Amino acid sequence: MTTSIDVSLGQVAAALALVAVAAAISFWRRTDLERDIVVATVRSFVQLTAIGYAIKLIFEADTIWLVVALLSVMVFFGAITARSRAKRVPGAFWPLLIGLAIAAASTLGLVVALGIFEATPRYLVPVGGMMIGNAMTASAVALNRLGDEVAGSRPAIEATLALGATAREAAAPFVRRALRSGTIALIDSTKTTGLIFFPGTMVGMLLAGAEPTDAVRLQLILLYALLGSTAIAALVATGLAYRNFFTPAQQLRELG
């Protein structure tokens, strides 16, 4: 399945022509995004170049511990990023961190245990990065929704608590909706994959000269693994985070 392709910096520079088109459109139609386009272009260059060299080092060192360290850093920053989108959830960091860590560890563990990928940096780094990135988006969406649901349903939640229901029982409908909204985007895009868009891995492999059937099979493996990792991350994050809305005496906390 390994293929290789040489891409020169000149080719990358040539692609900047399309950035210039985007900036020109922004300038012409006064969307006032030229500055953001420049920042995005520079940041993507610096960040991807840096991570490219980091991955190169990790591939060459070929030790599992550097992989674990890199993925841990990604989980940490993923949790911080997701927290900024879940502002209405108190103490969202730990649920997100634990959710991302469990999602990454369990899905990577499973694909290795099932013999789908070898436990080498060449597989673990890119697959882990994809799992964490998608799990982050799913759990951020789920907690964002959970915060909105609880804020908008305080009377209903208290009415259920007043029946002597536990916090878990009173929050259950809202946790369910949050989990659903966190996972549904990937499920929907998986349904339409190949019809409306070509997923990135497949595009990359085709460009790199792989057989289309290989590209498709690898893409399917990744899509299926992503379904698992996003569901696990959103499940763990919502399952831990809802508790922060309640006191030990099963009361809905006053917030803000």
Add this chain to the structure above:
Amino acid sequence: MLFELRDVILSRGDRRVLDAVSADVHEGATAIVGPSGSGKSTLLRLLDRLADPDAGTIAYRGRPLADYDPLGLRREVALVPQLPALLEGTVASNLSYAAGLAGKELDVGRCLGHAGLDPGFAERDVGKLSVGEQQRAMLARALAQEPRVLLLDEPTSALDHAARDAIEATLTRLRGELDISLVVVSHDPEQARRLAERAVRLQAGRVAACGALEEALA
């Protein structure tokens, strides 16, 4: 004594919602009256331990509220909030959820009847009930737990006169039939006179009067 409150203080931000509230709530029916914003609903929530005071003590039947398991307490002391908040589904499914939590056998028709609803309401979707019907379904749901005390927050605020009279008649009848104590929050002194024999009158978070109905309302 049903509830004893001593120097209860509760603040929300800079505002004292309840300021050194001391009151005795006896068995029977007690009205909590006062203008809106005087802390009536907050006081009711404290009695069900849906919140805790910042300072002061509240006892239920001689024991501090904090000594009770909050879940068991809330099944024995049922709070019916001002705004109906039923769970999705039918009226019967709401009643059966409540009865299940309290570990009680459910007689749907009887609970509905107590709340002034005919048995045909059992299979109605709660989303299709009027606010007045929802308010009665909330009462029926509370009764499904066979509580000893009902805490009612403005139980007739969303109702027209006829429906209000029906609910008040129901509450009066329930006291006779089920030996339930009532604590009723109302902004309407006349309703307090119709339903209760004692009253606590709140004014800006403080107890303005507490005791027999006419003295407290005077």
